[in-house]
Amino acid sequence: MKSAYLIILTPAEKGFVVHVPDLDLYTEGADHVDAIEMARDAIGLWGISEEDAGRTIPEGKIGSFECKEDQISTLVDIDFDAYRRANDMRTVRKNVTLPSWLNTLAEKEGVNFSQVLQEGLKRRLHVPEAR
Incomplete structure (x- = not known):
């Protein structure tokens, strides 16, 4: 299953705090690129954990988000099947x-x-x- 989720990057003392509003997930990254990669990883891990628990992964709600002046909003795509193959090596x-x-x-x-x-x-x- 492929999906895309809105993420919000907020500058922090070192790097960025990342929020995924649709899933109420938080992570952080050292810079823009790292923050986006960390968001994709957090979403992927959360998604395969939900699948393993028998729960449905909700689709991302693509829409506008009121950002504060220093925040950045962007989309992160994720292919949950590919994420599982790449990361679930148990x-x-x-x-x-x-x-x-x-x-x-x-x-x-x-x-x-x-x-x-x-x-x-x-x-x-x-x-x-x-x-």
């Missing part, structure tokens, strides 16, 4: 069942079962090779 244990003869043959050949399963799942689910 491993999980899966128990698989296969015929004994196939297991024996694979073990003799030194097959890495985890790698073969991952490659097969990526191919079956049409996951790009970069991940």
